[in-house]
Amino acid sequence: MKQILKISTGFLMIALAFTSCNNGESKSNSALSSSAAEKVYVAPGEHDEFYAFISGGFSGQLSVYGLPSGRLFKVIPVFSQDAEKAWGYNEETKPMLNTSHGFIPWDDAHHPDISQTAGEIDGRYVYINANNTPRIAKIDLTTFETTEIIEIPNSAGNHSSSFVTENTEYVVAGTRFSVPIPQRDMSIKDYKGNFKGSLSFLKVNPDNGEMTIKFQLLMPGFNYDLSHPGRGKSHGWFFFTTYNTEEANSLLEVNASQNDKDFIAAINWKKIEEYVNNGGGTKMPTKYAHNIYSDETHTATSTMINEVLTVNPLEVPGAVYLLPTPKSPHGCDVDPSGEYIVGNGKLSANLTVHSFTKMVDAIENKKFDGEAYGIPILKFEDVLAGSVEQPGLGPLHTEFDGKGNAYTTFFISSEVVKWKLGTWEVLDRKPTYYSVGHLMIPGGNSAKPFGKYVVAMNKITKDRYLPTGPEVTQSAQLYDISGDKMELLLDFPTIGEPHYAAGCPASLIEANSKKLYKLEDNKHPYAAKSDADTKVVRKGNEVHVQMTMIRSHFSPDNIEGIKVGDKVYFHITNLEQDYDVPHGVAMIGANTSELLIMPGQTETFVWEPKQVGVWPFYCTDFCSALHQEMQGYVRVSPSASNIELSWSLGEVF
Amino acid sequence: MKKSNIIMLLAAIFPLALFVFPLWNITLEAPQYPIPLGMNIYINDFADANPYDIKNINLMNHYVGMKYIPDAIPEFKIFPIGIIITSIIGLIFAFKGNYKWFLAWFILMMVLSATGLYDFYLWEHDYGHNLDPKAIMKFTNPDGSVMGFQPPLFGTRHILNFTAHSYPRLGAYFLGLGITMALIAYLTGKKTS
Numbered sequence: 001m002k003q004i005l006k007i008s009t010g011f012l013m014i015a016l017a018f019t020s021c022n023n024g025e026s027k028s029n030s031a032l033s034s035s036a037a038e039k040v041y042v043a044p045g046e047h048d049e050f051y052a053f054i055s056g057g058f059s060g061q062l063s064v065y066g067l068p069s070g071r072l073f074k075v076i077p078v079f080s081q082d083a084e085k086a087w088g089y090n091e092e093t094k095p096m097l098n099t100s101h102g103f104i105p106w107d108d109a110h111h112p113d114i115s116q117t118a119g120e121i122d123g124r125y126v127y128i129n130a131n132n133t134p135r136i137a138k139i140d141l142t143t144f145e146t147t148e149i150i151e152i153p154n155s156a157g158n159h160s161s162s163f164v165t166e167n168t169e170y171v172v173a174g175t176r177f178s179v180p181i182p183q184r185d186m187s188i189k190d191y192k193g194n195f196k197g198s199l200s201f202l203k204v205n206p207d208n209g210e211m212t213i214k215f216q217l218l219m220p221g222f223n224y225d226l227s228h229p230g231r232g233k234s235h236g237w238f239f240f241t242t243y244n245t246e247e248a249n250s251l252l253e254v255n256a257s258q259n260d261k262d263f264i265a266a267i268n269w270k271k272i273e274e275y276v277n278n279g280g281g282t283k284m285p286t287k288y289a290h291n292i293y294s295d296e297t298h299t300a301t302s303t304m305i306n307e308v309l310t311v312n313p314l315e316v317p318g319a320v321y322l323l324p325t326p327k328s329p330h331g332c333d334v335d336p337s338g339e340y341i342v343g344n345g346k347l348s349a350n351l352t353v354h355s356f357t358k359m360v361d362a363i364e365n366k367k368f369d370g371e372a373y374g375i376p377i378l379k380f381e382d383v384l385a386g387s388v389e390q391p392g393l394g395p396l397h398t399e400f401d402g403k404g405n406a407y408t409t410f411f412i413s414s415e416v417v418k419w420k421l422g423t424w425e426v427l428d429r430k431p432t433y434y435s436v437g438h439l440m441i442p443g444g445n446s447a448k449p450f451g452k453y454v455v456a457m458n459k460i461t462k463d464r465y466l467p468t469g470p471e472v473t474q475s476a477q478l479y480d481i482s483g484d485k486m487e488l489l490l491d492f493p494t495i496g497e498p499h500y501a502a503g504c505p506a507s508l509i510e511a512n513s514k515k516l517y518k519l520e521d522n523k524h525p526y527a528a529k530s531d532a533d534t535k536v537v538r539k540g541n542e543v544h545v546q547m548t549m550i551r552s553h554f555s556p557d558n559i560e561g562i563k564v565g566d567k568v569y570f571h572i573t574n575l576e577q578d579y580d581v582p583h584g585v586a587m588i589g590a591n592t593s594e595l596l597i598m599p600g601q602t603e604t605f606v607w608e609p610k611q612v613g614v615w616p617f618y619c620t621d622f623c624s625a626l627h628q629e630m631q632g633y634v635r636v637s638p639s640a641s642n643i644e645l646s647w648s649l650g651e652v653f
Numbered sequence: 654m655k656k657s658n659i660i661m662l663l664a665a666i667f668p669l670a671l672f673v674f675p676l677w678n679i680t681l682e683a684p685q686y687p688i689p690l691g692m693n694i695y696i697n698d699f700a701d702a703n704p705y706d707i708k709n710i711n712l713m714n715h716y717v718g719m720k721y722i723p724d725a726i727p728e729f730k731i732f733p734i735g736i737i738i739t740s741i742i743g744l745i746f747a748f749k750g751n752y753k754w755f756l757a758w759f760i761l762m763m764v765l766s767a768t769g770l771y772d773f774y775l776w777e778h779d780y781g782h783n784l785d786p787k788a789i790m791k792f793t794n795p796d797g798s799v800m801g802f803q804p805p806l807f808g809t810r811h812i813l814n815f816t817a818h819s820y821p822r823l824g825a826y827f828l829g830l831g832i833t834m835a836l837i838a839y840l841t842g843k844k845t846s
Contacts, residue, residue: 516705551712577705578712579688625716626789 039480040490042069047510050442052455052503053112053126053139054476059496060107062128062139067442067453067503068478070492078137078146079107079130083593087146090595091569091604092524093293095302099133099151100287108132111162111226112502114141115209119166119231119447123508125209127162127171134158136173136202138209142514143295150211151288153308154181154198154218160227160240160332163445164204170269171211172229173200174240178221178247181310182284191249195221198310199240201269210292215276215309217267217320220373221247223256224265226331226397231447232338234356236270239341243328245372256328257347261380263322263372264332264343266359271319272311280316281309296523298601314374321363322372324380325352331397331438335406335421336447340385344395344408351395351408353424355385386424391417396437399444401451401481409436409456416456416479418486430486432477434460441481442503450505454479454486457498464491474498515579517600524602526571531555536647543568543645549583549597550575551624553649554617557632561645564609564638570595570617573602583630584620594620609636657842658747660834661755665743667831668736668762671696674823677773678702679804681710682816692722693822696732699724717802717813718788719780728772735765743835752842759835766828770806777803 042048048066055062060080064073081088081097088097088105097103107130115125126139134152139145152158152173160174178195180186186194196218203214222242230237245262248255275281286308293300313320325343329352333342341354362382369379394412401407405427408417414435418428436456443449461475473493480487519529528534528546534555537544543566548555554572562568574583576599586594590607597603609615619630637643654662675693680702682689690710691702699722701707711721739762746754781803792800792813804810804817811817821829 576712578709 036487036489040068040070040478042066042071048506050450050453050503051506051509052440052442052501053114054440054455054457054494054501055109055112055128055499056495057110057474057497057499058108060109060130061495062109062112062126063495064144065492065494066506067455068489070476070478070490072495074144075495076139076144076146078128078139079104079109079135079149081105081593084596086593086595086603086605089593089605091606092299092602095300096146096149096291096293098291098302099135099289100153100304101133104133106132107135109137109499110159111500113163113171113445114502114504115168115204116164116166116446117168119235121443121446121448121504121508122168123504123512125168126502127164127211129158129161129173131158131176134161134173134175136162136171136211138211140209140295141509142512144513145293145295147293147295148210149289149291150202150213151290152198152200152213153286153288154179154183154196154216154284154310155200160199160224163228165229165238165269166231166235166447168204168206168209170214170229171202171204172227172238172269173202174224174227175199176223176225178223181218182286188249191221192247193221195247197222197224197242199224199227199238199265199267201272212290213288213308215272215281215311217272217311217313219265219313219320220375222263225329228332228334228341228445230334230338230356231336234334234338234341236268237356238267238269239332239334240265240267241325241329241332241343242322243330261324261326262328263377264325264329264341264354265375266321266323266341268319272316275316275319276309276311281311283307284310294523295517296521298517298522298524298603318363320375321359322375322377323354323359323383324369324377325354326350330395333398333400333406335400336402336449338447340421342398342406342408344397346394346396346411348395349390351388351391351398351419353385353387353421354383358385359383386422388417388419388424388426391419391426392429397439399439399441399454400449401441401454402443402449403451405451405481407439407441407454407481407486409439411435411437411459416454416486418481428485430479430488432456432458433464433475433491434458434462436477438500440501440503442505445502450503452480452482453489454481455501455503457494457501459497465493476501516577517598519573519575519577519600522573522600522602524571524573526569526604527573527602528571529573530575531649534647534649536561536645538645541566545570545647547572548575549573549585549619549630551581552619552626552630554585554619554630554632555649556647557649558635558651559632559645559647560635560637561643562609562634562636563641563643564612564636566609568607568609568634569604570607571602571604572597574599576600581623582621583623585617586620587617587634588615596621609634612636612638655842655845657752657755657838657845658750660838660841661743661750661758662747664755664758664831664834664838665740665747667827667834668743669740670827671736671824672733674827675700676822676824676828678818678820678822680818681713682818683814695824696736697729713815714802716789717792718785718790719802720783720785722780726776728769728776732769739765743831747838752839752846755835755839755842759832759839762828762832762835766832774806777806780804 050067052065077087134155138148155175157176159176178197181196199217202211223244227240244256327345327348329343330346331344392410392413398408478490574597677694680691782801
């Protein structure tokens with residue numbers, strides 16, 4: 001009996017030991033997960049610490065997220081039509097999507113970059129590139145609207161764009177494809193030696209952020225993949241990665257991967273600027289659109305420009321050098337001090353880092369290793385700062401935390417790797433889910449990164465979320481990088497392909513965000529600023545309705561005298577002057593989108609009635625307790641009828 | 654100059670602050686207005702506490718049939734003249750008069766202020782009760798009578814989804830201070846005589 005007691009006591013002890021051990025484990029698990037949850041939790045009504053502007057890739061738009069919560073606030077339409085906001089559908093914004101090829105309703109938006117002053121993010125504008133039909137857009141961060149789009153001539157696959165210099169002197173746009181410049185009918189096989197790659201420097205007006213093409217540098221016919229400006233000591237230089245230095249025109253996956261080293265092109269833009277300011281360069285006939293949206297007229301204008309200034313690099317000695325960089329480098333990233341230029345050789349086993357100081361020294365001592373089309377090539381060993389040995393597979397992009405560390409994405413091995421600048425040792429690695437492309441640290445492309453978080457933008461999501469058929473959500477991931485080791489905090493879905501992002505502390509932007517447009521400042525030619533201004537005017541078969549909207553009615557809301565075959569322009573002004581009181585409007589049978597009109601704004605849609613009848617329109621944005629009453633009718637008579645135009649509000653018949 | 658006359662001098666000057674600072678303020682709070690709507694009442698103007706507040710108060714109030722807050726009311730002409738005249742009288746008393754006149758000025762100002770407040774009450778009552786018969790929304794009190802929306806003359810009151818606060822502002826405090834000082838001038842003068 002004693003024996004049994006002893007044995008059972010023993011079992012009990014063991015059982016207790018296991019239980020307590022289990023308890024301990026589950027406790028530590030929950031403590032860990034709750035800390036990650038707490039780090040991304042932003043309580044209801046509270047604001048995020050950072051803004052993140054994440055491009056939508058092939059969606060053509062720019063999304064605005066909060067970090068660390070990963071909450072989506074707005075999708076800013078940029079290069080693609082957006083029926084929700086009438087972008088590219090209403091008469092006011094259609095000119096924004098005009099190009100030398102005519103109206104283009106879509107593009108591929110890649111690299112947002114926030115304007116800078118003295119090397120630091122200033123939170124005024126975001127610039128972003130369209131890849132397909134080369135364009136650069138400016139988004140105003142007081143309205144979070146696209147206010148300018150400029151087309152880039154002589155460019156194709158506008159990919160090494162749209163990065164700003166440290167005082168936003170320039171926004172730079174490099175071509176991916178080399179093409180005949182000027183475009184002409186020639187055999188594709190004659191590419192080698194005949195095609196050119198253009199690197200465009202867009203001067204920025206410091207007062208309003210507006211861009212003009214200052215000059216285009218016509219480089220050898222390589223592919224120009226990515227770029228970044230020098231900063232600090234290397235301010236005045238711009239660096240571009242190249243691939244296909246083989247100048248292949250077919251089966252590039254093989255034929256453009258043969259050279260052991262491609263180049264990083266180092267461009268001394270200050271030197272070229274001086275050359276151009278002294279009358280240098282060649283004016284070339286071309287055609288490109290420059291579209292500007294005014295917050296005063298609430299209307300865009302598109303201007304076609306017929307000339308661009310081109311610069312032959314050989315005519316500006318000492319302005320362009322080539323830095324050999326292994327294996328088709330993709331990302332071209334400059335550290336916050338401006339000393340290190342990272343060439344992310346996507347087919348290379350090692351990560352190559354060049355030294356700006358050594359580059360300048362090599363140039364001064366003419367340590368050249370031949371030339372390419374007359375452009376001096378520097379010796380690899382003379383410009384190399386160091387290599388990160390075997391850090392992972394398929395390096396794409398590097399960002400910096402401002403504390404001496406760099407973070408590089410590896411597409412093939414699907415991870416973010418943290419390494420140390422100067423010692424080149426790998427400090428940490430964390431998997432991504434899956435196949436990460438760009439990564440973003442707020443303030444990344446500046447002298448002052450805010451190294452608290454890194455966002456990894458993935459190309460593949462597969463099983464990470466509830467499935468939605470063959471097409472699953474796109475996704476980004478947030479890591480805490482404030483400690484020695486990175487910690488994955490959050491997965492969050494994104495719009496389109498989250499190609500690249502720019503971020504900064506919310507405090508730089510939040511206070512400048514406009515609440516409404518002042519009605520007294522509205523200079524739209526068809527604005528009706530009060531009910532007294534409303535009218536309906538016929539000009540042949542064109543009818544212009546100047547209408548107002550305010551809680552909870554349109555004025556006028558009954559219109560007669562419209563005829564089949566008329567082209568009716570509804571110019572509608574939102575008379576509200578209160579924060580967050582937009583109104584919408586939609587007309588049955590109109591071959592366009594709704595309008596979503598902000599307080600104080602005027603927008604226009606066109607309706608071409610094809611059928612006789614009495615046709616209703618209504619407010620589409622739930623605006624007030626009487627939103628369902630916010631509606632009206634238009635009477636459409638046969639084209640031969642002679643019913644006079646009449647309009648009214650509130651008349652009881 | 655006698656001490657009481659100096660005090661009377663200040664008493665006569667203080668109400669002039671009404672030309673700089675608002676007399677009264679009405680603030681309306683509601684869940685949808687994290688920044689409340691507010692109106693500052695000057696002796697010659699209704700002013701937005703924040704841009705467009707009065708326009709938005711009007712927009713809210715039209716649902717229950719309240720009239721728009723007018724751009725101008727006759728009081729905006731009468732009040733400034735009244736303040737200037739009484740201040741001039743006060744100044745004359747301060748330089749020429751004795752303490753008995755100070756008491757007279759004190760009583761005059763009390764009567765005028767009370768009249769002003771009563772006038773304000775009448776306007777508020779009309780504003781809150783004289784409703785458009787075609788109002789979008791009509792509310793009744795538990796006893797069946799038509800609900801009014803009169804903001805309080807002084808204090809805080811809940812009106813439907815709004816909490817209305819009505820309190821004097823700096824201008825009114827200067828006026829009150831001026832009136833009180835006239836009384837002090839009277840008492841000081843009386844003691845020394």
